[in-house]
Amino acid sequence: MDSLGQYEQRVVWTVVDSGIGPLLLAATGEGLVNVVFHATGPVRDRALERLATRLGSEPVEVPGSPLLAEAARQLDAYFAGERHAFDLPLDWSLTAxxxxxxxxxxxxxxxxxxxxxxxxxxxxxxxxxxxxxxxxxxxxxxxxxxxxxxxxxxxxxxxxxxxxxxxxxxxxxxxxxxxxxxxx
Structure with a gap:
């Protein structure tokens, strides 16, 4: 696979606090690919293992990813009652x-x-x-x-x-x- 293809398949993730507890956010070059509830310890680890298996790439923690940072901002606004719709690119590859x-x-x-x-x-x-x-x-x-x-x-x-x-x-x-x- 060429380097561009590898970059596009890269999976980045972070965990953010929310009004309903910690959420794991994961993204690919296409967009936000996964949101996981209760994302601490074993739940987070299982979610990352599933992502690696399903997407063929080991997820890398990158809290400063622009897409993950934007997703976190929009989720904060949602939980504050200030946002009623999300405007994020979505990667639908985990569903068909x-x-x-x-x-x-x-x-x-x-x-x-x-x-x-x-x-x-x-x-x-x-x-x-x-x-x-x-x-x-x-x-x-x-x-x-x-x-x-x-x-x-x-x-x-x-x-x-x-x-x-x-x-x-x-x-x-x-x-x-x-x-x-x-x-x-």
């Missing part, structure tokens, strides 16, 4: 097919302060009846918070599941001023 289609629809079509049902989101991508598949896509979201899987809830008003934990999902929904009925 139906999952990528669902996550892209979620990122572009479910704005801050709103929620969507699993089944409704399935219908938006042409798969009515695909609520369980949407749940699986949410569970595999490599870019939580930035791609707002916390905004996907059960049609009966239940909060649904969340890879970052239900307490984290409640905090994110409360930050955005929207909580499903049973939480009121």
């Amino acid at each position: 097919g139906f999952n990528r289609e669902v996550l892209r629809e979620l990122a572009s079509g479910v704005p801050y302060g709103s929620v969507v049902g699993y089944g409704d989101l399935a219908g938006r991508v042409g798969q009515p009846g695909g609520a369980q598949a949407v749940g699986a896509a949410m569970g595999s979201n490599p870019l939580p918070v930035v791609v707002p899987c916390h905004r996907v809830v059960e049609s009966d008003g239940g909060i649904g599941g969340f890879g970052g934990g239900l307490d984290t999902k409640r905090k994110l929904l409360a930050l955005e001023g929207v909580l499903p009925e049973p939480l009121f």
Whole structure:
């Protein structure tokens, strides 16, 4: 592989504090590729191992990376209630097919302060009846918070599941001023 190709595959990462605890942010030359909740100790180490395996490059800690610094600034503003949308280049290489289609629809079509049902989101991508598949896509979201899987809830008003934990999902929904009925 030439040096340009190696540079493009380089994975840089840092851990930032947030309103929901430490987040690991990882990026490639394409954009932000991964956000990981509860990113301390073994959780951080497993996430870095997965990134190395999936992307074929050993992640390098570079807190001063311009993209990671911008992502950290936008996340700080989000948690301060000052930012309602992220404007970051995203690297979608950790997701594919139906999952990528669902996550892209979620990122572009479910704005801050709103929620969507699993089944409704399935219908938006042409798969009515695909609520369980949407749940699986949410569970595999490599870019939580930035791609707002916390905004996907059960049609009966239940909060649904969340890879970052239900307490984290409640905090994110409360930050955005929207909580499903049973939480009121």
